[in-house]
Structure formats: structure tokens, C-alpha cells
Amino acid sequence: MIKFDILTIFPEIFNALDESILKKAQEQELINIEVTNIRDYSLDKHCNVDDYPYGGGAGMVMKPGPIFRAVEAVQTDKAKVLFMSPQGKTFDQEMAKKLATKEHLIILCGRYEGIDERIRQELIDEEVSIGDYVLTGGEFPAMVLVDAIARMVPSVLGTKASAIEDSFYNGILDYPHYTRPSVFRSLEVPKVLLSGNHQKIAQWRKKKSLKRTLLRRPDLFKNVELTEGERSILNELKDELEIE
Numbered sequence: 001m002i003k004f005d006i007l008t009i010f011p012e013i014f015n016a017l018d019e020s021i022l023k024k025a026q027e028q029e030l031i032n033i034e035v036t037n038i039r040d041y042s043l044d045k046h047c048n049v050d051d052y053p054y055g056g057g058a059g060m061v062m063k064p065g066p067i068f069r070a071v072e073a074v075q076t077d078k079a080k081v082l083f084m085s086p087q088g089k090t091f092d093q094e095m096a097k098k099l100a101t102k103e104h105l106i107i108l109c110g111r112y113e114g115i116d117e118r119i120r121q122e123l124i125d126e127e128v129s130i131g132d133y134v135l136t137g138g139e140f141p142a143m144v145l146v147d148a149i150a151r152m153v154p155s156v157l158g159t160k161a162s163a164i165e166d167s168f169y170n171g172i173l174d175y176p177h178y179t180r181p182s183v184f185r186s187l188e189v190p191k192v193l194l195s196g197n198h199q200k201i202a203q204w205r206k207k208k209s210l211k212r213t214l215l216r217r218p219d220l221f222k223n224v225e226l227t228e229g230e231r232s233i234l235n236e237l238k239d240e241l242e243i244e
Contacts, residue, residue: 002102002153003032004146005074007067008109009049011035013139017146025156033146034074038062041069050112059113067115071106071123079104081125083115084138084145088127091145093171095128099145100152107145109138171224172213175205206230211237 006014014035018026025031039047043065050060071081080102089095099105108115108124120127130141150156178189192204210233213220226234238244 001029001032002100002149003104004034004149005079005104005106006033006035006109006142006146007038007070007074007106008035008137008139008142009038009111010109010137010139011037014143017143021156022147022150025150025153028155030153030156031150036070036074038066038070041066041073053113057113061113062110062115062119064116064118067108067119068123071108074106076104078102079106081106081108081123082145083108083110083120083124083127084129084141085110085114085127086129086132086134088129090132091128091130091141091148093148096145096148097152100149105149107138107142109142111137172209172220173217175208175212207233207237210234211241214238214241214243 008014014033017023017033017035022031022033026033038049042049048063049066050062053059053061075081080099082099082105084107108119128141128145130144135141178193182189182194190204192200195201210230214234214237221234
């Protein structure tokens with residue numbers, strides 16, 4: 001089981017984590033999600049967690065005291081402390097796989113203009129970004145992190161194949177999916193998927209996956225080790241599409 005401790009000043013935002021697959025995973029004790037309000041660790045009678053920045057400037061900065069106390073309250077020997085920040089390493093599927101092997105993740109959600117630098121120096125093990133843009137806080141990025149990591153925990157999705165076949169799990173995009181009816185508004189499901197020939201279906205899916213990646217995210221091939229058969233299919237697709 002992996003434990004997520006989320007530190008935030010807006011705990012209500014995380015009610016969404018008590019729905020669907022993540023709810024079932026918690027009920028089955030496959031994961032444990034605890035949300036801590038950083039304001040509970042403020043010694044100020046008004047529960048303030050921010051103050052004006054030294055040196056001047058716009059906005060407010062989250063103070064070290066409440067965050068240090070909040071982290072220390074949930075800290076364990078096996079915990080890895082993450083800070084959601086646009087300055088961090090970009091989150092991807094490989095990072096999700098690695099973090100899913102940890103027993104305890106503490107995720108700090110910042111607000112305002114940022115956090116006191118001493119928090120970074122003393123508490124944070126790794127800063128994580130979900131993309132090159134700025135949001136109002138770290139809460140939504142933290143939910144992205146929890147959802148992606150939880151999917152990698154055995155039994156959370158029911159079958160291992162569900163996770164393995166997702167886009168990005170193996171470095172390339174997923175193939176198209178179809179379900180009943182076989183014909184909808186004159187749009188037909190590809191006949192190979194109705195054939196029952198699992199070998200041909202697998203070949204079709206592999207080709208579609210490679211084609212979709214080639215057309216939409218060719219940059220992904222830079223970091224993927226393709227088999228000889230996959231390289232052959234990819235070369236055929238490039239010839240068909242006249243792509244160099």
C-alpha cells in the first residue's frame with residue numbers, strides 16, 4: 001500500500017479523490033490518502049500561513065513555520081517529500097512508475113507567490129511540475145500526481161493490462177478503441193476487431209498506436225526503444241504518409 005499525505009490550505013478541493021477508482025482503491029486499502037490543512041499548524045490566532053516578502057515585491061509568501069510543523073507531523077522514515085511547482089521536473093509516466101514504488105509520499109501544495117526558500121532547502125526532496133504553465137496553486141497538480149501514481153499500484157485498475165495499454169505507459173500513444181454497436185450512424189467498427197483473430201488484432205493495434213504517435217507526438221520516439229518489428233512498421237508508415 002502507498003500512503004499519500006497532501007498538505008494544503010484548501011483541503012476541500014481534494015474531495016474529488018473520494019470518487020470512482022480512487023475511492024474503491026482506498027476502500028480496498030490499496031492506497032491511503034490523507035489531506036492535512038496547513039492552517040492547523042499556524043501558531044497565529046488568525047491561522048495565517050503567509051506574510052510579506054523580505055525585500056519587497058508583489059504578493060505574499062507562505063511562511064516556513066506552519067509548513068515545517070505540518071510536514072514533521074506526518075513525516076516517516078520512508079517518506080519522500082514532493083513540492084508541486086512549475087520550477088520542478090516535468091511529471092511523466094516514467095516518474096509515475098518510480099513514485100508508485102514508494103511507500104509514503106508527502107505532497108506540498110503551494111499558494112500565493114510561493115514558499116519561503118528555507119522550506120525548499122530543508123524539507124523538499126523533489127519539485128514536480130505538470131507542465132510549463134502557472135496555476136493558482138498546487139492542489140490540482142497534486143491530484144494529477146495522485147491519480148497517475150495510484151493507477152500504477154497493483155490491483156487498483158483491476159487488471160495490469162489496463163495500465164500497460166494506456167498512452168505513454170510504453171512511451172507511445174494508445175491505439176483507437178471501439179465498443180457496441182458495431183455500426184453507429186453509418187460508422188463501422190474496423191472488421192479486424194470483429195474477426196476474433198487475436199494475432200491480427202494485436203498487429204492492427206500496434207500499427208494504429210505507432211501511426212497515432214507518428215502523427216501527433218513524433219517527439220516521443222526519441223525516448224522509446226522499438227523492436228525490430230515496430231521499426232519496420234514505423235518505416236512503412238513513414239513511406240505511406242510520406243514522412244521523412
